[in-house]
Amino acid sequence: MKPTLFEIDLPVVGVLSFPAYMTMLMVGFLVAIWVARREAERQGMEGVAMVDLGLLVLVLGIVGARILSVLVDGHFMDFVHLCTEPTLVPAIDSRVAHCSADVACDLHYVCDLATNTCHPPRDCLAALKFWQGGLTFYGGLLLAIPGGIWFVRRRRLDIGRVADIAAPCTMLGLFFGRLGCFLNGCCYGVPTASWPGVEFPGHLGPVHPTQLYEAAGALVLAVALYAAMRRRTAGGAAGRGEMFGWMLVGYGILRAVLEIYRADPRGGLGPLSTSQIISIPLIAIGAVVIARARRRARAEAESAAAGPTGGGSVRTSDQPDPPSTPA
Numbered sequence: 001m002k003p004t005l006f007e008i009d010l011p012v013v014g015v016l017s018f019p020a021y022m023t024m025l026m027v028g029f030l031v032a033i034w035v036a037r038r039e040a041e042r043q044g045m046e047g048v049a050m051v052d053l054g055l056l057v058l059v060l061g062i063v064g065a066r067i068l069s070v071l072v073d074g075h076f077m078d079f080v081h082l083c084t085e086p087t088l089v090p091a092i093d094s095r096v097a098h099c100s101a102d103v104a105c106d107l108h109y110v111c112d113l114a115t116n117t118c119h120p121p122r123d124c125l126a127a128l129k130f131w132q133g134g135l136t137f138y139g140g141l142l143l144a145i146p147g148g149i150w151f152v153r154r155r156r157l158d159i160g161r162v163a164d165i166a167a168p169c170t171m172l173g174l175f176f177g178r179l180g181c182f183l184n185g186c187c188y189g190v191p192t193a194s195w196p197g198v199e200f201p202g203h204l205g206p207v208h209p210t211q212l213y214e215a216a217g218a219l220v221l222a223v224a225l226y227a228a229m230r231r232r233t234a235g236g237a238a239g240r241g242e243m244f245g246w247m248l249v250g251y252g253i254l255r256a257v258l259e260i261y262r263a264d265p266r267g268g269l270g271p272l273s274t275s276q277i278i279s280i281p282l283i284a285i286g287a288v289v290i291a292r293a294r295r296r297a298r299a300e301a302e303s304a305a306a307g308p309t310g311g312g313s314v315r316t317s318d319q320p321d322p323p324s325t326p327a
Helices: 020-042 047-072 076-084 137-154 159-184 210-234 242-261 274-306
Strands: 004-010 014-019 110-112 117-119
Touching: 004 020, 014 020, 020 047, 020 159, 020 210, 047 076, 047 137, 047 159, 137 159, 137 274, 159 210, 159 242, 210 242, 242 274
Parallel strands: none
Antiparallel strands: 004 014, 110 117
């Protein structure tokens, strides 16, 4: 666990810290945009448009990820109490269980001498401070998709081709993001005695490193989707959105399974977490996208096989000419 990836001591400015999660998130974004631009240019598309799309998706993704996290991850009332009554918010990672005038809390906590417990300071803007953690991938995806569709149509780009390029790049960015989660110590799993178990500060024993599980799954999806896209572009059969459909199906299944091993607060309904509830319709939508793309591919193949005459009969030389039609 390394919440701060590194620090740089600059003159005048002072110490500049790079939080692990946000740093890895930005690295993932830059790598994904670089790959998307190169692939778009390889397919004869405008690479700059993919950069512009990436910037829009980044902003929408962060906004959507923060909104969903605040509303459904089980901490909504904590954000309310941080503004109205901070003493009701527990200091879950404080270095001391009880505080007093002689024993203080951490620097970022306040000691309530009436109860001898630590709590965060009053902060009515805490819900907006996404850089402190608390982003939900599905929230970002659900807001980025309609925003991306609007941008693509406004720029008059081929939505199928853009979606297919975006699919592996999205999973590539998620790979780096989940590495940031691991370094930050969030999105952890349930306790385990098996060999993959990792100990995080504040836990009594090793837990499943679900961040690394998801990072590995996202990387596998990114490589598989990118390889399939390159193979199909080589055969002239890409750009129908099928890769994006497979991304929704593949990640939906991956996330739904991993949620079984997650132990951090995730909201939800009954036995299902919020992410599992969202995964179900996204898997269905992905299946519909795949089916439509394949129907389009078959229709194009049949049209090409029929030739320019559209499959009509070929007139032989001994057949009479059709009656002429006045111009």
